[in-house]
Amino acid sequence: MHLLQIENLTKRFGGLTAVDNVSFHIDEGEIVGVIGPNGAGKTTLFNLISGFLNADSGIVKFKGENITRAAPHEIVNKGIARTFQVVRPFRHLPVIANVMVALRSPRGSRKIEWIKTFERKAVDMLEDVGLTELMLEPAENVGHGDLKRLEMARALATEPDLLMLDEPFGGLNPLETDFLTKSIQRIHLDNPMRGIVIVEHKLYALMKIVKRVIVLHQGRKIAEGKPEEIAKNKEVIEVYMGKAM
C-alpha cells in the first residue's frame, strides 16, 4: 500500500485545465520533487491533495483511505501537513505561538508525550528549524527567510506522515537555501518513515535532496524518474528551455 496515491486527478478552472488526469504515488520514507514551469499546476495539485480545492474528478488516497472530499483540517489531522508558497504566518502572534496553534490541533496535541509540556514541545519544534532566538518576537517583525522556516516548523508540529513543502526555497539567499536543505535532510532522518513532497523551481537545490522527480507541464505529468534521468530527459529540457531550432 502506498502512503499517498493519486488516480486520474483533474481540476478545471473554467476553460483552463489546471491539473489534467495526473496519477502518481508516494511511498513511506520517500522524498519526491514535483517540478515544472510556471502555470504547470503544481500548486493546484497541492491544494487538491490538502483539501483547499475540490477535484472535478479523480481520487486521492492516503494510507488506503479516500480523502478526496475531506475538509482541510481533517486532512491535516489524518497526517498530511503542508506549507504555503507565499508565507502565511499569524502576524499578531509571537513566533512560538504560531507553532502552538498547530500543537492545539487534535493531531498536534495527541502527539505530545506525557513527559513534555506544551511549551517545551513548541520550543523543540522551533529548535528543529533553528528559530529559538526569535521565539518571542511577533511574527510581523520577522524576516522572510525565517518565516519560511517557521512555516515548516508549524507544519511539523502536527507530526505529519506526509509533509508537503510548496516552494520552500522561494526567495531565499544561497546561505538560507543551504540551511533549509540541511534541515529538510535532518527532518527526513528524524522520522525515516515520513514521506516528503517538495514543489520547487530551484532545480539545483532540489536535485540534491530528492530520490524521485515528477515533472508537470500544462497540468499533465510528462515525466517521472530519478533526478539524473530527468535532467537528461529530452521532453523536460524542451519544456524548460524551448525546442531546439
Added chain:
Amino acid sequence: MVTTYLRRAYSSFLAHVVDIPPRLLAFILILLWASVPVFKPDGYTLTILVSTNIWAIFVASWDLLVGFTGQMSLGHALFYGIGGYSTALLFKYFQLPVWITIPLSVVVVFSFAIILSYPALRVKGPYLAMTTMAFALIASSVLYIFPEITGADSGVRKLPLLFPLKLFRREGISALESVYQQTLAYYYFTFISLVITLLILYKVTHSKTGIVLVSVLDDELASKASGINVDKFKVMAFALSALFAGYAGCLQVHFVSFADPGLFALTFSFLPVIVTILGGIGTIYGPVIGVFVYQILNEIFFRKVIKIPLEIYQAKLLIFIAVILILVIKWPRGIGRFITDKLKDLEEARDIDERGPRIWKTYKKKGKKIGVIARVRARLKK
C-alpha cells in the same frame, strides 16, 4: 498558623500583582472603582455608573468576537435584546423569580447564538457585518409582528427588580435614601459581574484557546492548514460572546424594570465600535476603559461639570466628537493599549536597572521617570 498563611498570601500577592505593573494598575483601578461610593456621588451619577458597568460587560464581550476572533459583528444588540426580552417574557408568562429567569435567559441566548452562527459564519468580513446588522434589525421588527406577546412599542413592563425596594425600607430612613441604597446595591452587583466577566474573558483570550482565536483572525487558511477546525472555534467565540452580551441585557432589563424595542437599537450595535476605537481593540480591557471614558464624558462631565446651558445642549455632540477625535489622533492604538505600552517600557526599564527589584524604586530614582524617551536619550549620549 494563621500568620504563616497570611504571610504566604501576602508574598504571593507581592509576586503576582505588585511586581507586575499592568496588574498593579488593574488592581488599583478595581479598588478605586469599588470605592466610588466613598466619594458620595449623587443618585444620578450612581445610576449612570450602574449602566456603564452593564455596558462594559456588553462591549467586552464584543471585543472577544471582533478583536480576538476577527468576526465583525455590527448587530451585537441582537444578543443584548434577546437576553433582555427572554428574561422579561419568562417573568411575564411563568412568573419565575429573577434569580431563575436570568440564568435561563443566558442559556436561551447561548443556544440562539449557536443556531445563528451557522448561517452567519458562512460569510466573511463586511458581509458578516451586514448579516449581523440585519439580524438585529429583523429581531426588532419581529417584536411588532407579535404585539400581544412582546407588547410592541410599550414593551414588557413592571418587571421585578434584582433588589426590591422593600429590602431597603427601614425605620428612620427617608424614601430617597432607600432608593439611593438600592442603586448602590445594583452598583456593587454589576461591578462584581463586570470584574468576573473581565476575568473570564481575559483568561479565555490569554490561554491556549486564545492563541487559536487570534490565529483565526490573522489567517483562516493557515489556521486550517495547522489542523484547526476553524468553524468550531468561530462558533465558540460567537456563543461565548453572546452569552455575556445577553447577561448584560438581563441586568439592564432588571435594572430599569422594563424591556422595550430600544434594546435592539442600532445605537447599541455601534456603541462597541466607538468605545473600542477609543480604548483599543483586541485587549478586552480596552473597550471597558473606552466605555467609561465615553460615559463619563457624555453624561457626567458635560452635564455636571461644564453645565452646558440647555439652549445649546445639542452643541454637546460637537464638543464630544472633537474630544474623541483628539483622543484618537493622540493615541491611535487606543487608550488602553497606550497605557500598557508605557507600562511595558517601565517593566523593561526595571529589568535593566540593578538597584532594586521593585517598580517604585526605578520610578522614583532621583525623582526621574525612566521611560522610553529617557532611555533613548541615554543611548544617544553613549
